[in-house]
Amino acid sequence: MIDREHDLPVSRQAEVLNLARSTAYYKPRPVSAEDLALMRRLDELHLDFPFAGARMLRSLLRREGVSVGRRHVATLMKRMGIAAIYRRPNTSKPAPGHKIYPYLLRGVKVEAADHVWAMDISYIPMRRGFVYLAAVVDVASRRVLAHRVSITMETAFCIEVLEEAMVHHGKPMIFNTDQGSQFTSHAFTSLLTAAGISISMDGKGAWRDNVFVERFWRSIKYEEVYLKAYDSVPEARSSISKYITFYNSGRPHSSLDGRTPDEAYFGDRQIALAA
Structure with a gap:
């Protein structure tokens, strides 16, 4: 938000943005x-x-x-952005102004494309530093509908992923996330409610967190990320995008009877349209 090349002094920019001057001049310490x-x-x-x-x-x-x-x-x-996953009572409280939605998928059998989408964020190591990967996955077909790589876990980049998925693939009946502040923010949930999508949220630290995206995280990390040592963020973005293209269109899945996610997703959609 602060533009150090702008004609307006940094101190004045901080004042306009209602930021402390110390915040404007702060430079994060590199991770050892x-x-x-x-x-x-x-x-x-x-x-x-x-x-x-x-x-x-x-x-x-x-x-x-x-x-x-x-x-x-x-x-x-x-x-x-990781935490132990186990069954426990949900005693967490939402951040101020953030609404927590109930978990809607208990006992629900998801068998068709666009019935349920799930979204999560994962840490991605590089040679020097790290980034975060956010992905929207269709639960039935395992297809990655949209993804983004970012240096922060801010809400804005999660919204970009959601918007991309909706622009290219329409909308699901139910959208499932955990209770991360990015997903409980009004800016994020309002996009879903405005589209008439039911919002489902896992309990904080619950055993079922990540269950719908877990297979994708394991696949991309063991088959791509851990085999590489990205030298830059652009390289990470490019290599991850290539892998996801392979994951969707070229990688057969045993859980899909040997089909690729593309075949399962678009096949289910054709069946739904024909019906």
Whole structure:
């Protein structure tokens, strides 16, 4: 938001935007190489043991010879946007002005394209640094309908992914997310409600979080991300986009009886139109 090349002084820009001057001049500290390596390993462990919290992850790392404290692991997990997944009462409270919607998919059998879409965000390691990947997935066909790579987890980039999916594929009956602040924001949910889409949200930290996008995260990380070492954000965007094209159109899925997500998604839509 602050344009350091603008004729208007930075201090005046901060005043107009109602920002503290210290915020305007603040430059984030780069993440150390040691923490980047830890985050990469935490991401791998989280995929294999999604129920593991900071204490267990710390213990797993120590068994590998990595000396790290629980609090530091918790800090890195927060930065990565990951949390232990397990069944527990939903005692979380929404952020001010954010509405939490009920989970609508309990006992629902999803068998047709555009019945349910799901969206999630995942941490993506690079050679130096990391980015976040947001994706909208059609639950029945596993097809990735839209995605974006970003250096932050801000709401705006999540809205861009949602808008792209809706522009190219219409709309689902139900849209499922977790209770992340990006998804509970009025700016995000208002797009869904205005389109007449029912909103479903997993409980915070619930066992079912990520269940509809989990297979995609595992596939892209083990078949693409962990095999690469992206040198830049543009390279990450390009390589991830190529993989998703392959994932949708060239990769057969056993859960789809050997069909690709494209074949399952567009085949189901043709059946629905014919009916």
